[in-house]
Amino acid sequence: MNETSFAALRSAAQDIVDEMIADPYGLTSPSVYETARMVASTPWLEGHQQRVEYLLAQQHEDGTWGGPAAYGLVPTLSAVDALLSVAGTQDAPRIAKAVESGLAALADRFPRDAELPDTIAVELLAPWLIEQIDQRLSGMDDRGALPARLDLQADTGTLDKIRELLRRHTSIPEKTWHSLEALGAPAVRSDTVTPTGGAVGASPAATAAWLGEPPHTDAVKASLEYLHRTQARHGGPVSGITSITYFELAWVVAALAGSGLDVDIPAQVADTLRTALGTDGLGAGPGLPSDSDDTSAALHALDLLGKPESVDCLWEYDTGLYFTCFPNERTPSTSTNAHILIALADRRGQGDTRVDGAVERVGDWLVDQQEPDGRWMDKWHASPYYATACGAAAMARLDAPRPSAALDAAVRWVLDTQHADGSWGRWEGTGEETAYALQVLNHQAAPDRRSLEAIRAGRAFLTAHVADGREDTPLWHDKDLYTPVRVIRAEILATLAATRHLADSEQEAGA
Incomplete structure (x- = not known):
């Protein structure tokens, strides 16, 4: 990727942050x-x-x-x-x-x-x-x-x-x-x-x-x-969920922070998340009940911003095997537990045996939830690519045989399910799902030729997706499917930036 296109990615990412700061509610698609x-x-x-x-x-x-x-x-x-x-x-x-x-x-x-x-x-x-x-x-x-x-x-x-x-x-x-x-x-x-x-x-x-x-x-x-x-x-139509303030802030920060895009995150982002955290964490936005998913994402975002907060608010969701998203929920969430593992993994080695033990057993639980073909599924999203990206990110933080094998299986599933046009998607190729698939492949320590070719094709699809201004297909679970618009834009831009070194490796290998 040349400097001009990378600069364009950085500019677009900064625009997302600036829009997010100006909008107190977060942006979701009509329902x-x-x-x-x-x-x-x-x-x-x-x-x-x-x-x-x-x-x-x-x-x-x-x-x-x-x-x-x-x-x-x-x-x-x-x-x-x-x-x-x-x-x-x-x-x-x-x-x-x-x-x-x-x-x-x-x-x-x-x-x-x-x-x-x-x-x-x-x-x-x-x-x-x-x-x-x-x-x-x-x-x-x-x-x-x-x-x-x-x-x-x-x-x-x-x-x-x-x-x-x-x-x-x-x-x-x-x-x-x-x-x-x-x-x-x-x-x-x-x-x-x-x-x-x-x-x-x-x-x-x-x-x-x-x-x-x-x-x-x-x-x-x-x-x-x-x-x-x-x-x-939206000029008459309405969204199903109209306040995703904390969800949007946390997910956008997490997406952009490790991508190499040098965006300016104003101090008020951390201040907003820290103020919202209560004894039971926080919800997706004001007026929504607290949940462990948004709480763990906010805690991870605050760590990335250099403003860590106590993880004690997560313990009330702990069942001893996995973490619930809400009290008395019907079904557990794999992506929620992956986010919790990531938030707790940031605190390992600090003398808190409760944190260390939770990381190990949640990791074991996540491995047990992996499908035989290598993917994960989840209650908050229609696509297995989202859950698999979350699971792979969690596995990449664990240095043990089972998580390593689980990550390898996820990579194989992603490689086996790529569409002919370079995209990925449950029903059809989408920008969001292609970004998640590329994130999984990016967790490999040393991608082989097949992975590099898949990354190159996926990046080409994503680049066209961004250049054409294509809309992102609703895939997130509310009462019906919706899109958290800025979150998905951030995921796509961050993925293009984070995988550019692998695209360069492919070009060099083909020279």
Whole structure:
């Protein structure tokens, strides 16, 4: 890579940092699921017509919305329900056609026994949306060719339990605030829920559910202002998670710090993270519950910035075998444990036997979670390339036979799954997944010819991705798939910079 192109990478990386400092919320892509909830619940909010248009424009040719395969179920349910709520009020022919094809897709493309991806609150949202659609269909005077109900079933047990807690005015788990819209009338102005900066669970849909229908009093002015501000960010459509302040800061710092890109990280980044850390760590952003993933990432970022903080806030997530992301979670996270291992590995050899022991056993647990083909999977991301990059980074910090063998297996899997155009991706080649694959290959002490050729081809794909300004495919788990935009841009730029010496090695080897 010549100096001009490297300087361009550095400049683009600095732009990301500067944008991040200027934006108190973090940048996430619009959400079909969340936008549809706003169409159904807040037709009175400015931007309503733009949200309807967004839904119509986002429908795929097969009638679905959202991600591939089962990732399309929740956004398709949400979009169909929303368009049913406005059927006959505006642009009736287009809406009717979209509803009809959406219902057909729900009947044909999602088997009743399909295993759903572990997106946020799927166990609440899927049964609730099926209920919603069935109620709308049964209440229609003239359904025409539309069915009387969906031929879908979902377990309502967990949903019913949480609804009952609200009916009794009993506190519900804070992590469920993010999906408050599924809980119905008891959620309206519930005194068991506390908005932060007007937002409930950093979610427009949850906030709208808590507000209820107009008229609204001055007591909820902050929540109304939050909704107006949030819809304006994307010109009507809304993101599913609207505050990733600490997540964005920590991930961008971690991506750029070891890349060789000499960017200026203002002192306020460390100050913000240090201030946010509490006895149980911090969450992705204000108004979200603390979790060990964002906490460990923030601790690692602070180490990289030369502002270390105590890791004691992580111990309450320790099960003795692995670390949970949230208390009482259904499934553990491999990427979270990889991030925790990395944060704790920074503190090894300082006389804290608890840290040293945790690094060893989390490393063993991660090796045990590796798939036979060498990849890892995770609950927070649709792509195995993300989890594998996290796992490989953790293994690279451990000097022992099992982690070394695990890293070798991850490298082999990456090499075996590269696409013909040099990219990597679960469904198709993407910039984000290609960056993760290159990060795995970059952990090798001495890459062989095959690895160097794969790196060269991957870098060529990434370079074109950046030069063409291509959008990054939503792959992160929220209620549906989303993109943390600046985080992914930073990962891509940092990967191009960090692997440039390997590209030079390939060029020399071919000379």
